Amino acid sequence: MLRVQDRAVHQCDSGWVPVFVGQDRAVALMSIGFLLERPDDAVVWRGPKKNALIKQFVTDVAWGDLDFLIVDTPPGTSDEHISTVEALRPHRLLGAILVTTPQAVSVGDVRRELTFCKKTGLRVLGVVENMSGFVCPHCSGSGIHDSLLFFLLQECTNIFSKGGGEELAKHAGVPFLGCVPLDPQLSQSLEEGRDFIQEFPKSSAFPALAHIAQQILDTSQQSS
Amino acid sequence: MADAVGAARPEECPGTGSAQAGSAAACQGCPNQGLCAAGAAGPDPAEAAELRARLRAVRHTVLVLSGKGGVGKSTFSAALAHGLAADEHKQVALLDIDICGPSIPKIMGLEGEQVHQSGSGWSPVYVEENLGVMSVGFLLSSPDDAVIWRGPKKNGLIKQFLRDVDWGEVDYLIVDTPPGTSDEHLSIVQYLSATHIDGAVIVTTPQEISLQDVRKEINFCHKVKLPIIGVVENMSGFVCPKCKKESQIFPPTTGGAEKMCQNLNVSLLGKVPLDPQIGRSCDRGQSFLSEAPDSPATLSYRNIIQSKSGNHCALSVPSTAAIYKGVKQDYFATNNKTGNVHSNSESNSCKYHVCFWASVLTGF
Numbered sequence: 001m002l003r004v005q006d007r008a009v010h011q012c013d014s015g016w017v018p019v020f021v022g023q024d025r026a027v028a029l030m031s032i033g034f035l036l037e038r039p040d041d042a043v044v045w046r047g048p049k050k051n052a053l054i055k056q057f058v059t060d061v062a063w064g065d066l067d068f069l070i071v072d073t074p075p076g077t078s079d080e081h082i083s084t085v086e087a088l089r090p091h092r093l094l095g096a097i098l099v100t101t102p103q104a105v106s107v108g109d110v111r112r113e114l115t116f117c118k119k120t121g122l123r124v125l126g127v128v129e130n131m132s133g134f135v136c137p138h139c140s141g142s143g144i145h146d147s148l149l150f151f152l153l154q155e156c157t158n159i160f161s162k163g164g165g166e167e168l169a170k171h172a173g174v175p176f177l178g179c180v181p182l183d184p185q186l187s188q189s190l191e192e193g194r195d196f197i198q199e200f201p202k203s204s205a206f207p208a209l210a211h212i213a214q215q216i217l218d219t220s221q222q223s224s
Numbered sequence: 225m226a227d228a229v230g231a232a233r234p235e236e237c238p239g240t241g242s243a244q245a246g247s248a249a250a251c252q253g254c255p256n257q258g259l260c261a262a263g264a265a266g267p268d269p270a271e272a273a274e275l276r277a278r279l280r281a282v283r284h285t286v287l288v289l290s291g292k293g294g295v296g297k298s299t300f301s302a303a304l305a306h307g308l309a310a311d312e313h314k315q316v317a318l319l320d321i322d323i324c325g326p327s328i329p330k331i332m333g334l335e336g337e338q339v340h341q342s343g344s345g346w347s348p349v350y351v352e353e354n355l356g357v358m359s360v361g362f363l364l365s366s367p368d369d370a371v372i373w374r375g376p377k378k379n380g381l382i383k384q385f386l387r388d389v390d391w392g393e394v395d396y397l398i399v400d401t402p403p404g405t406s407d408e409h410l411s412i413v414q415y416l417s418a419t420h421i422d423g424a425v426i427v428t429t430p431q432e433i434s435l436q437d438v439r440k441e442i443n444f445c446h447k448v449k450l451p452i453i454g455v456v457e458n459m460s461g462f463v464c465p466k467c468k469k470e471s472q473i474f475p476p477t478t479g480g481a482e483k484m485c486q487n488l489n490v491s492l493l494g495k496v497p498l499d500p501q502i503g504r505s506c507d508r509g510q511s512f513l514s515e516a517p518d519s520p521a522t523l524s525y526r527n528i529i530q531s532k533s534g535n536h537c538a539l540s541v542p543s544t545a546a547i548y549k550g551v552k553q554d555y556f557a558t559n560n561k562t563g564n565v566h567s568n569s570e571s572n573s574c575k576y577h578v579c580f581w582a583s584v585l586t587g588f
Contacts, residue, residue, distance in 0.1 A: 001434065024464040042405045044447055047375030050406070074404060075293040076324035077372045099293070104507035108367060109325040115370035135472060136464040184473045191432050191477035 001190055002029060002197075009034045014062040022197055030061050046081035054080060058087040068220070075109065077116040085120050094220055096125035097177065097212075101131045102164040110165075114172050124174040125219055128212060129165025132179035177215055180208045272418035273388055278345075279419045281393040282317070286453065287412065287424040291437020293403040296458040297427040298327040299506055300496070300525075301400035304425075305332075306511040307529035309355035314395040317348060319385055320359035321412055322402040323378045324371050327471045329361035333509025336531075337362055345390035375407035379382050382411045403437075405444040423451035425493065429459045430476035435484050444489060454491030456528065457481035462498040463520060473498060494528040497521050 008020045011029070030055035032043060032053065050153050063069065071088070074080055085093070100110040110127070118123050123152070169176035186203040190196055200206055227298035279285075288304070290297040298320075305318040321327035329335050329349075337349045348356030360381060373381075391397070402408055412423060413421070423443055428438045437453065445452050457480055462473050476482075485492040485537045500520040505512035513522050 039436065040441040040443055042461060043407045044410065046407050051374075076310040076402060077370050078324050078378065079374050079407075082374060103503045105298070105327050105330055105503075106294075108330055109327065111368050112325070112370040116308055116372055119370065119372060123232060132471065136462075136469070138469040138471065139464060139469045182473065184471070184475065187431060187473075188475045188477060191475060215401060219306050223414065 002027070003193060003195060004029060005033065005039065007034060012062055015060045016056075016062060018061055018063065026155075028063060028066070038216070050079050053081040054083045055087050056092070057082075075111060081116060082120070084121055093122065094223060095125040097125050097128060097216070098170065098174075099128045099130050100165045102129055102162045104164060107164040107168045110168060114168075114174070125163050125216060126175035126177035126212075127169040127172075128177050129162075129179045129221055131182040132165070133162050134182040175215070177212045178208050180205050204216070233395050241543045259565050271383070271387075271415075275383075275415055275418040278387050279391070279397075279416075282391060282397045282419065283395050285397045285416060285419070285421045287398065287399045287401060287409075287421060287450070288427060289401055289409070289424050289441050290403050290427045291405075291439075291441040292428070292434045295403075295427050295429045295434055296496075296502075297403070298322070298331055298400050299457060299502060299512075300425075301333045301458060302328065302506070303397055303512060303525045304529060305355060305357075305396075305398050306513050307525055308396050308398075309352055312354060314354060315393055316355045317390075317394045317397045318355070318357045319392050319397060320357070320361065321382050321399060321407065321408050323360050323373065323381060325402060326355060326361035326364075326371075328359045328400055330509060331506045332357055334362070335367070335509065340361060342390065345388045347390055356394075358385055360455060378407055379411040386415050398541055405441060409444065410448070421450060423453040426455045427458055428455060428481050429474045430457055430472075430480035431474045432443075432478040434474075435478065435481065438481070438484065439488070442490060452490050454493035455481050455485050456493050457495040459498045460495035465500070485509070493531070494524050496528075505523065512567040524576070544561045547567055 002021045003163050004019050004021055010017045011018065016030070018030045019034060021027040021029055033039070036043070049187075067127060069088075069091075071084055073084060096113075097111050098117075100106045116122070165179065166176045181204055183203045183205045186199060186205060190197040236248075238248045238250065239242040286304075301318060301320075305316050308314055318328060318332070320326050322328075329337065332351050334349050334351060334357060339349065339358070341348045346358070348358045351364055364371070371378075399412060401412065404547055422504045426438055426441050426445075427436045442452060443448075459474050459478075460476075460480070461470050463470050478484075481495070483494055484490075497520050499512075499516065499519045501519060502512050502514045502521060505515045512519075515524060516522055525553050
């Protein structure tokens with residue numbers, strides 16, 4: 001997604017050197033994707049091998065001075081999640097952001113993630129509702145202002161429904177960070193290999209994500 | 225797979241089912257070391273016999289895989305189970321081995337149900353008389369309960385699901401998996417190697433970022449010698465229920481699953497368009513196929529399912545053409561980037577899809 005899939009990871013005296021993204025090198029990235037011989041290679045590992053690599057990613061990568069370490073995890077509450085929390089606990093773990101789509105099926109899984117956070121003592125920074133609301137571009141561009149027709153048009157919005165994330169946050173007593181709309185144009189530009197960092201500020205998802213980022217910044221400043 | 229491991233065992237082989245399999249000193253140099261270390265070596269003979277006995281009345285087994293989460297794999301598994309069970313004479317079983325994120329009970333309208341034990345084992349939970357379901361979701365007392373287990377415990381439960389559930393006579397066992405290529409996938413392939421797996425269906429969305437993971441999934445299947453029945457492209461276009469116009473929410477910028485399947489010589493089983501009713505049906509635990517019988521998505525599912533159940537009538541070209549006439553042709557014709565439809569594509573698409581569906585039959 002960040003157009004660095006062809007880069008390799010090198011070793012230095014202080015450990016593995018992460019891959020830096022962008023001209024200002026503001027983002028450092030580490031992923032098993034950099035360690036594969038071919039991009040289509042499957043990583044067919046059981047838990048212990050995955051746990052060992054996660055530990056290495058935390059202890060053996062020369063991250064340098066970081067303001068934020070963001071960890072992207074697979075879905076679930078298993079080896080990767082347990083190992084990540086264990087490995088990061090000594091390192092000022094700020095907390096977890098839980099991402100859901102609005103539907104009940106997705107929210108149902110995230111309820112269990114919330115329990116995982118509680119049981120492992122992981123602070124929940126908040127819930128994000130992703131893919132929240134989509135308006136058919138043909139209908140929305142039709143210029144119809146009649147209130148009755150507009151009411152009927154609501155059926156063609158919210159393909160993945162709406163509101164489930166906010167309800168979940170309320171039910172669980174955790175902050176709701178916001179809704180992020182589905183932006184097919186952002187998806188398209190990423191697919192076409194355009195620079196995410198350049199394209200992202202133009203996206204309709206940007207204001208929502210910027211607002212979420214600001215809340216995280218505020219929380220981190222309060223914590224320190 | 226068991227034969228490959230049976231040959232050329234080192235003298236002090238720890239055993240293929242042992243925790244040291246692949247990593248003991250004696251494993252160095254063994255040609256099967258890689259397989260054992262990945263845990264794909266097969267169950268011990270005693271376990272294999274037990275599993276074989278329990279699953280002897282299962283005629284067809286299909287694994288539903290995906291590289292990525294959120295592509296609609298559980299939705300597809302549920303639709304497949306409902307669709308196959310529409311034939312009252314067929315007995316269908318749906319096994320959910322997504323231990324940490326069991327969605328199947330909700331999608332099948334079985335939330336809150338519990339598993340009962342009888343003399344012959346655990347009873348599946350029945351949606352219909354001929355459609356039984358098993359999931360860890362039925363073993364949890366609250367929707368908030370989390371299953372925070374490492375691999376070995378998950379593997380143990382998967383083995384129990386296969387060994388201790390009284391599936392009875394089953395025509396189709398559909399196994400819904402979590403995304404990826406890890407413990408659950410290795411274990412299910414390992415345990416089912418005692419009997420027979422017809423193959424895997426891999427679900428994807430059209431984007432390259434999803435296809436990248438599908439290629440890995442295909443490589444996983446090759447590594448563990450799991451036949452690939454084919455690929456289903458989900459969320460393939462959206463037809464607005466109001467204005468009936470098509471948009472691409474997840475654009476197939478690198479040709480989608482169709483191009484990938486051509487390149488990798490894998491069958492494309494079908495493309496299922498996005499319909500908001502699908503999500504609503506899943507949330508309410510109702511069969512989308514029954515709730516929205518006229519949806520283009522339902523027609524896509526039915527075409528895939530009819531080919532799997534060996535219903536030759538569905539594959540005759542005239543009836544396939546009739547199905548296409550009833551469906552917005554945009555889905556199946558080749559689109560250029562502005563969304564215009566090539567007018568001559570209909571007959572080509574018909575032949576194209578019949579060829580694919582005919583190839584699917586050989587998987588069953």
